[in-house]
Amino acid sequence: MENIAIEQEEGEQDLFEHFNIVVDKGQSLLRIDKFLMHRIVNASRNRIQNAIDAGNVLVNKQLVKASYKVKPLDEISIVFAHPPRDTEVYPENIPIDIVYEDDDLLVVNKPAGMVVHPGFNNYTGTLVNALAYHFEKLPTLPGNDGRPGLVHRIDKDTSGLLLISKNEMTMTKLAKQFFDHSITRKYLALAWGDIEKEGRIEGYIGRSLKNRIVQDVYEDEEKGKWSVTNYKVVERLHYVTLICCQLETGRTHQIRAHMKHIGHPLFSDANYGGDKILKGTTFTKYKQFVANCFELMPRQALHAQTLGFVHPTTKQYMEFEAPLPADFESVLVKWRNYASQPQS
Template identity: 55%
Template sequence: MNDTLPDNITGLEDEELLQEQDERFEHYRFEVDKGQSLLRIDKYLVNIMPSISRNRIQDAAESGNILVNGNAVKSNYKVKPLDVISIMLGYPPNQYEIVPQNIPINIVYEDDDIILVNKQPGLVVHPGFGNFDGTLLNAVAYHLKDNPGFDANDSRLGLVHRIDKDTSGLLLVAKTADAKSNLGKQFFDKTTHRRYQALVWGTVKEDEGTIVGAMARDPRDRMLFTVFEEGENPVAKHAVTHYKVLERLSYVTLVECRLETGRTHQIRVHMKHIGHTLFNDDRYGGNEVLKGTTSAKYKQFVKNSFEICPRQALHAKTLGFNHPRTGEYMHFDSELPEDMQMLIEKWRNYSKSL
């Protein structure tokens, strides 16, 4: 049996797979040996699936996707002899085959181990619910179609981390299993350095600050995430975002966000939590006039601004990590895409006119 799990082992990890799925499918099944001593299931599965991190197995258990004898268990369950362990996901095995497609992507660095892409907004990163092709991974598969060592459908290779469809910026792809394992550990250990730039609604008063708030799906809308008080939601994941004001532009603020953790929608949720929703973030309400005047002229100005940047104004600007083979520290910076540059300049001109 293949001992690798897909990146979305939790079943609902990526924004393109957020829809609830009542039907689940068995992807992996193991029967515990007769002589097995009592052992936590996360440790047991790491032992028999060495390419999978314990953290991902624990996430799968928290999502109810690990069953023992037909019942969902948590990661501290202790396996017993002859237990039957099933790993369930919300889609049939091999449903999303990644086929090479000639899709333009901006590769800013490449060697034998890694590819660094500056992803354009609007490009989904991998196939999933509602997006079976036309993704960044389809583009990478095409780019490496003549590389016999790269299989786009091998989950030991490929994306090391993710950014949302409408977020632009730097994204790291591993060309080998060793590279993905090494880089995955760096992200898990929080030794990578990631900085984003975002335009948010309102005047951020403090020049810099830190947002600490555990995140989980909003029980009122499973397409959204929200912040919970400590202990309020047992499945909420600890999340930390550091921010710094770069420029105040009347009713909006340009901020830099540094991720200490990497939760789905983290910057979008954390900035909304402190009252500064990302500009034109339609999922979290930023596509409405949240600050400013009620004049028709101002409303038209905001509408025109939405048209200039028809997505959440968020860009993954910098990425730093140690090269998985050489250990050399590498740091990359990317320019803001044209839509965000034009948006910021529009607000600068508006601010000067006041």
């Protein structure tokens, strides 16, 4: 039997499936598309052909064609979109803020509070429900059942840009870009404290042992998946700092977990301790000021501002930017006003 390792990436940004296969010593020569079709569950020949055409299949780290004959001890790597889900999607007439659209894909500006795809306790009102209504011809892609067109995602209470594919080839090629970490993803975040000018946060992100709804950062690779966030200070606002975070990986809650890990939780992030006054004075006036900010933005101060990628068809690099939503902008204005006043 072949040695088959399956690595399923499903973070804020990544929705794909990675197979590593070491061919058995006794394997006879066989076309790679036929070989993979018989070795991978739910992998149709068309799905495999699309992966090969998109450059998502490597043998001994080299690109191959569908006609390549598999040989004993070949090392095969293949990237697919996410494996099937059982969730049925019901179309709903929900407005969508479309930033860009063509025959292959669209870029959507998701509001805070909207769940990206159906799941436990969130079977309706999601972006996918909205897509199913507004784009009746948008396919439920093979390998991505229940999540038509999704190649990545962001948290419910994070606002900003998402990339949606309209056909399987686009999905396959974009999934490869996410897998290769070649997508440009920049987030604006407001974090507690006075942060160093720039930095790089690394570690293995995995589910917290104390609270299963949050993620922790570990040094042990057995406890999580490798993650990297680079950040730069955009604006200092006394007790909080506006930063730009650029992702190299896309793990669940990556920025939120990373910022807490270095002692600077995101402002108003209840799950990661940012919904309390972590820096500042003990004066009642200050406490009321922060409480007003929390009321204006009762969610983590995180916005997916910039998204860049190589278009699967035109091969041209495209980059989009979404302005800060009103709640985030309002809180920034309040902090700017506060920071401009003499501090006692």
